[in-house]
Amino acid sequence: MNFDWTPEELKVKNSVKGLFDDVSLAELLALGESDAQELKRVTGNWLKRLAETGYLDLRIGPSNRSDMPRLIAGQEELAIASGSLFLSVEATARLFGGVIAAFGDDAHVGDVLGLLQKGEIIGAVAVSEPEELNAAHGFLTVGRSDGTGYLVNGRKSFVTNGPIADYIAVFGSVDGQTAIFLVEPDFPGVVIGPRIRTLGFDGLAVASMELNDVRIPQNRVLGPFDDNAPLELLRTMEDMVLAIGSVGLMETTVRAALAYARSHQRGGKAIFGHQEIRFKLAEMLTMSQSSRLLAHRAGWLLSVSDPDALAVVRCAKVFAAESSEKVASMAMQIMAGQGYCRGNVIERGYREAKYAAIAGTTSEVARMAIADDLLEWYKV
Amino acid sequence: MDFSFTAEQLMFREQVLKFARREIVPRVQEHDLRGEFDWESWRKLGEFGILGLHFPEELGGAGADVVTSVLAAEALGEAGVDGGLTLSYGAHTYLCADTIFCHGTDAHRKKYIPKLATGEWVGCMGLTEPGAGSDVASLRTRAEKEGDSWVLNGSKMFITNGAIADVAVIYAKTDPAAGHAGISAFIVEKGTPGFSVSRSLKKMGVRTSPTSELVFEDCAIPMENLLGQKGNGFLMAMQTVEWDRSALMAPFVGAISFLIQRCCRYAQEREQFGRPIAYFQGIKHKIANMKIFLEAARSLVYRIAWCKDQGRPLNHLEAAVAKLFVGDWSLGPTNDAMVLFGGYGYCHEYDVERVFRDGRLAPIGGGTSDVQKVIISRLM
Numbered sequence: 001m002n003f004d005w006t007p008e009e010l011k012v013k014n015s016v017k018g019l020f021d022d023v024s025l026a027e028l029l030a031l032g033e034s035d036a037q038e039l040k041r042v043t044g045n046w047l048k049r050l051a052e053t054g055y056l057d058l059r060i061g062p063s064n065r066s067d068m069p070r071l072i073a074g075q076e077e078l079a080i081a082s083g084s085l086f087l088s089v090e091a092t093a094r095l096f097g098g099v100i101a102a103f104g105d106d107a108h109v110g111d112v113l114g115l116l117q118k119g120e121i122i123g124a125v126a127v128s129e130p131e132e133l134n135a136a137h138g139f140l141t142v143g144r145s146d147g148t149g150y151l152v153n154g155r156k157s158f159v160t161n162g163p164i165a166d167y168i169a170v171f172g173s174v175d176g177q178t179a180i181f182l183v184e185p186d187f188p189g190v191v192i193g194p195r196i197r198t199l200g201f202d203g204l205a206v207a208s209m210e211l212n213d214v215r216i217p218q219n220r221v222l223g224p225f226d227d228n229a230p231l232e233l234l235r236t237m238e239d240m241v242l243a244i245g246s247v248g249l250m251e252t253t254v255r256a257a258l259a260y261a262r263s264h265q266r267g268g269k270a271i272f273g274h275q276e277i278r279f280k281l282a283e284m285l286t287m288s289q290s291s292r293l294l295a296h297r298a299g300w301l302l303s304v305s306d307p308d309a310l311a312v313v314r315c316a317k318v319f320a321a322e323s324s325e326k327v328a329s330m331a332m333q334i335m336a337g338q339g340y341c342r343g344n345v346i347e348r349g350y351r352e353a354k355y356a357a358i359a360g361t362t363s364e365v366a367r368m369a370i371a372d373d374l375l376e377w378y379k380v
Numbered sequence: 381m382d383f384s385f386t387a388e389q390l391m392f393r394e395q396v397l398k399f400a401r402r403e404i405v406p407r408v409q410e411h412d413l414r415g416e417f418d419w420e421s422w423r424k425l426g427e428f429g430i431l432g433l434h435f436p437e438e439l440g441g442a443g444a445d446v447v448t449s450v451l452a453a454e455a456l457g458e459a460g461v462d463g464g465l466t467l468s469y470g471a472h473t474y475l476c477a478d479t480i481f482c483h484g485t486d487a488h489r490k491k492y493i494p495k496l497a498t499g500e501w502v503g504c505m506g507l508t509e510p511g512a513g514s515d516v517a518s519l520r521t522r523a524e525k526e527g528d529s530w531v532l533n534g535s536k537m538f539i540t541n542g543a544i545a546d547v548a549v550i551y552a553k554t555d556p557a558a559g560h561a562g563i564s565a566f567i568v569e570k571g572t573p574g575f576s577v578s579r580s581l582k583k584m585g586v587r588t589s590p591t592s593e594l595v596f597e598d599c600a601i602p603m604e605n606l607l608g609q610k611g612n613g614f615l616m617a618m619q620t621v622e623w624d625r626s627a628l629m630a631p632f633v634g635a636i637s638f639l640i641q642r643c644c645r646y647a648q649e650r651e652q653f654g655r656p657i658a659y660f661q662g663i664k665h666k667i668a669n670m671k672i673f674l675e676a677a678r679s680l681v682y683r684i685a686w687c688k689d690q691g692r693p694l695n696h697l698e699a700a701v702a703k704l705f706v707g708d709w710s711l712g713p714t715n716d717a718m719v720l721f722g723g724y725g726y727c728h729e730y731d732v733e734r735v736f737r738d739g740r741l742a743p744i745g746g747g748t749s750d751v752q753k754v755i756i757s758r759l760m
Contacts, residue, residue, distance in 0.1 A: 001447060002382040003683050009381065069381045258760065278757035279750070285760050286701045290709075293679035300383045315675040318668075370671050371664030378644035 003293075005073055013073035015053040019046075020081045028082040031203025036195055039205050040164035043088050043122060050078075051119030056093045059101050068303035072244055072296060079248025083352050084203030086248065090241040091160040092116065096123025096169050098237045099180060103222045103230055109182065112167060124165035125234065126156035126183075126209060141172035141211065143179055149217040150174065152181050155210050162207035163195050169222075170211065171231065177224035178231060181216045189214035200351035236310060238360040239317040240302070243295040246320035246356045250288040250327045253349040257281060257331035260338070260346075277334055284327045291320040311373050314366040321356035322363060328353035383679070385451065392444075393451045399428055400459035408462045408588075412734050415587040417544055421465055422499055430456075431473050432497025435481060439489060440497035450630045450685040454678075457634025460731060463738030464588030466631035467745075471540035471589075472496065474623035476503030479549045480567065483608030483616055488567065492547055504545035506536035506594055507617055514751040516551075516614055517559045521596065523552035523566060528603055530566060532596040535578070542592030543577045546570045550596070551613045563613035567605040574599030585737030618694065624746030625699035626684035629706045632742045633681055635735050636674045636710065639717040642732055643667055646721060657720075666716035673713045677706050697759040704752035707743030714739040 005013060020028075031042060050056055055078075058071040071094075079086040097116050100109050100123075115121045129140050141154025154172055162168065170181045185192055193208040223230070258281055261272035271277045298316035301309035328350045332339045339346040357363045385393075404421045411418040425431050433449045435441025444452075456466050477496040480488050480503075495501040512518040521534025532552055536542070548568045555562030568575055574597045581591045608616055644667060647658035657663050680702035687695040717732045718725035725732050743749040 001384060001682070001686050001689075003686050005381065072381075272757075275753075279753040281760060282704070282753035282756035285756055286704050289701050290676045290680055290705050293683060294676045296381050297383045297675070297679050300381055304384070311671070312675050315672045319672050319676055367668035368661060368664050370668040374640060374644050374667055374671060375648065375658050375664075378641055378648075380645055380648040 006069070009070050009073040012053070012055065012058070012070045013077055016050070016055055016074040016077040017081075019049050019053070020077075025081060028085055028203065031082075031084055034203070036163040036205055039203065040122065043085065043161075043164060044119070046085055047089060047092065047119035047122065049119070050089060051117065056089075056097070056117050056119055059094060059098050065305060066303050068240075068299040069296075072240075072299045075241070075244045076248050076251070076292075079245045080251050082203065083245060083249055083348075084201045086245055087201060087204050087241070088122075088161055088164075090245075091125065092121075092123040092165075094237050094241055095125045095160075095234060096165075096167065099125060099169050099230060099234055100182075100222075102233055103180065103225070108219050108222065112182070121166040122161055122164050124159050124161035124168045126159045126162070126168050126170040127231070127234065128157045130155055130157050130208075138173035138176050138178070139171055141170060143172050143174045143181060143216065143221070145174070146215075149215055150179075150181065150221055152183075152211045152214045152216055155208065157208045158196070158206055159192075159209050160204060160206050162192050162209055163205040168209070170209075171234075174224040177226060178228065179221055179223035179225070180230060181214075182220040182222070183211070183214060183216065187214050187216075198355075200348070200353070200355055202348075235361055236302070236313055239313050239366075240295070240299060242356040242360045243291075243298065243313070243317045243320040246324035246353075247288070247292045247295050249349055249352060249356075250284070250291060250320075250324045253324075253328050253331040253346055253353075254281070254284050254288050256345040256349070257284065257334045260335050264338075271334070280330045280334060284330050287323040287327055291316070291323045295320050311370060314361065314370050317356070317360060318363045318366045318370075324356060325353045383682075385447070389448050389451055392448060393455045396428075396430070396452045396455040397459050399424075400456050400461050403428075404456075404465070405460045408460065408465070409728075409731060409734070411588045412462050412464065413728055415582065417468065417590050418465060418588055421461075422468070422502075425465075425469060426497075426499025431469060431499045432477070432493070433473075435477070435493055435497050439481075440494035446627070446685040446688040447682060450627050450681060453627050453630035454634035454637075454681075457631035458637040459634075460638045461631070462586070462588055462734060463631060463635065463741065464586040467586045467628070467741070468502075468541050468589040470623070470628035470631075471505060472499075472503045474627055475505035475540075475620050476545075476547065476549050478623060479505065479565065479616060479620055480547075480607065482619065483565070483612070484567075485604075487604070488607070492567070496547070501546035502541050502544050504539050504541035504548045505620065506539050506542070506548055506550040508536065508538050510535060510537045510593070514747055516563065516617060519551060519553050519563060521550070521552040522556070523554050523564060525603075526600070529600040530603060530606060532566065532568070532574070532599040532601065534596050536594040536596075538581070539592050539594050540589055542594050543580050543590040548575075548594070549607060550594075551617055554610055554613075558611065560614040561611050563617075564610045565607040565613040565616050566601060567607055568596075568599065568601055572599055572601060584740055585734070586741050587737075618696070621746060622684060622688065622695060622699045625703035626681055626688070628746060629677075629702060629742065630681050632706055632710060632739060633674065633677045635739065636670055636677070636713050639713065639732060639735055640667065640670050640674065643670065643717050643720050650722075663720060666713075666720050669716060670713040673709055677702075677710070680705055696755055700747075700752040700755040700759075703746065704743075704749050704756065707749050707752070710739055710742055 058067045143150035143152045189212040191210040295316045298313040432441035433444040554564040578595045714736045
């Protein structure tokens with residue numbers, strides 16, 4: 001047992017933290033005003049800087065799960081610096097890269113992985129569809145073999161990094177089984193929709209996409225798979241990213257609310273001197289610390305392939321996501337009118353906090369899965 | 381980070397679970413309803429070694445680390461042992477015996493620890509008074525030197541094990557003008573003239589644990605019964621509350637595992653609207669919330685235990701966060717379990733009702749949730 005960071009974990013943590021200074025943080029804040037082209041340039045630059053620290057190499061495929069604790073150490077710092085950049089980088093490295101590393105081999109995707117590790121490409125994963133996605137019935141995005149490759153047709157919604165990606169791993173069905181098509185945006189028949197305006201994460205590019213008779217060569221297709229492993233792995237990685245993202249967001253909002261409470265005067269003293277304010281901060285810190293420890297333990301359980309890992313990852317994701325919403329709301333209450341104005345950390349955090357409970361495995365689906373596991377375990 | 385337990389720790393946990401289910405749990409309901417201390421279970425806890433786990437073997441203990449002790453305490457709750465017995469165990473082993481072990485002389489240790497470790501003697505601790513709780517500096521119990529004795533006058537309130545204790549650690553003012561620095565601790569044995577139990581209190585929960593008011597009227601004790609240095613009582617009490625907020629919280633955390641088992645089984649057996657209620661999402665939602673709380677609370681409690689094992693002297697922030705979380709966030713799960721059992725859950729006959737009542741102590745004992753918020757906000 002060890003609740004401290006190890007030297008190896010600290011090394012990643014500090015090297016990621018060391019990338020950010022006031023100038024770079026200001027640049028990241030301005031991302032909200034950028035068009036897709038500018039976003040692609042800035043995100044690409046950050047990927048190269050992160051690559052130099054080794055951060056992009058830390059992926060969880062089945063083969064390198066033991067990296068999880070080091071990964072989390074770095075992820076927290078990136079999430080604290082910028083939620084938008086964090087989600088964009090993680091979509092490239094952990095979701096796109098994670099799926100490719102886990103299910104592709106060198107003959108198929110060795111070149112793509114190499115570029116990704118150097119931070120030279122941006123990746124995306126396209127899973128959700130406008131119609132009901134049900135793993136039992138397969139995706140409505142379908143690939144038909146033409147002997148040397150596949151012709152793919154379908155529609156995907158909410159593709160994170162969609163407008164700036166060099167490669168998109170599109171989940172679809174081949175004869176009722178899941179397959180992953182490695183699509184490049186300039187392939188004929190690929191239509192990336194306009195950037196979707198979202199409540200939060202102003203610096204994150206999200207779009208829907210259409211595939212109309214897109215031809216994918218055989219060496220750019222992973223699968224088909226006779227089980228649901230790719231989607232399960234993706235969801236687990238995504239849920240961990242969202243849990244750690246929520247932890248980072250809580251850290252940011254608690255810090256900002258505390259700083260404000262110490263400096264803002266009312267009733268002849270700093271508002272931190274009033275229990276109505278300081279008790280909120282105590283609860284916020286409690287939610288933040290308990291979410292953080294739970295997310296750490298979930299990641300650690302994954303790293304040692306513990307049989308309870310998936311259940312704890314779901315718990316961590318639901319708890320961290322919902323706690324971050326509460327923490328953001330309390331932070332806004334503390335900062336009051338100042339917080340309600342556009343353009344401050346807490347206002348941004350308040351808008352961003354809703355995302356994690358919706359994205360990945362929703363809180364509703366996660367809770368049902370957590371309960372179903374327990375009911376099975378204690379079957380009468 | 382490393383959240384692993386050793387093989388020995390896990391094996392011992394299993395042994396405690398089995399022992400408690402077989403030897404103690406069958407008598408729990410009956411004693412709870414009568415509000416009686418269960419001497420037979422106490423003797424068995426002593427024989428099994430639970431009461432002296434972390435003391436050295438030469439003093440009758442098992443030489444276990446704090447993490448093992450907390451695992452054992454959690455296992456008692458998970459087995460279904462009532463909060464009254466685990467509270468008596470906590471007050472005896474940690475608040476009384478451990479204080480003597482940490483601050484007593486060799487003579488104190490040799491005289492008291494072997495008897496306390498086996499449960500032959502019962503211990504209690506007296507800090508709270510009718511007019512002084514969390515505000516320790518406002519204690520009114522006095523200890524004055526008279527000849528070769530310390531003479532105690534005052535009363536102590538809400539003293540767990542007070543009515544059955546053979547030995548008590550009592551905090552009293554030796555220098556009333558010195559505030560916190562004027563408090564000292566004393567060892568008082570049962571039968572000392574001037575030491576009496578004025579009344580026993582009837583409580584909502586933890587009913588098998590006797591709670592009493594103690595009275596000291598010109599109670600003369602030998603000079604050598606001063607525990608530790610004169611004036612160090614406040615610091616000793618602060619070390620003790622760390623136990624209050626880790627080992628004493630562990631059974632409440634374990635009790636949630638117990639509720640999960642009970643609820644999962646009941647939900648599959650109980651049929652309404654033509655199907656087991658486990659089918660309904662409202663029921664699953666409650667079960668999932670119990671699991672989410674359980675996983676979050678575990679890490680917090682083990683963090684303090686681990687800090688203590690590392691020899692880190694005071695971990696007030698971590699302890700207060702754990703105490704606040706377990707106290708306030710456990711109210712939902714224990715309430716949900718009772719509601720899941722419907723009318724049966726409201727009846728004494730079902731143990732979920734007892735767990736609900738026992739759990740109400742968690743946000744009150746050892747410093748209320750409000751006091752934890754004061755501590756957290758002071759340290760953040």
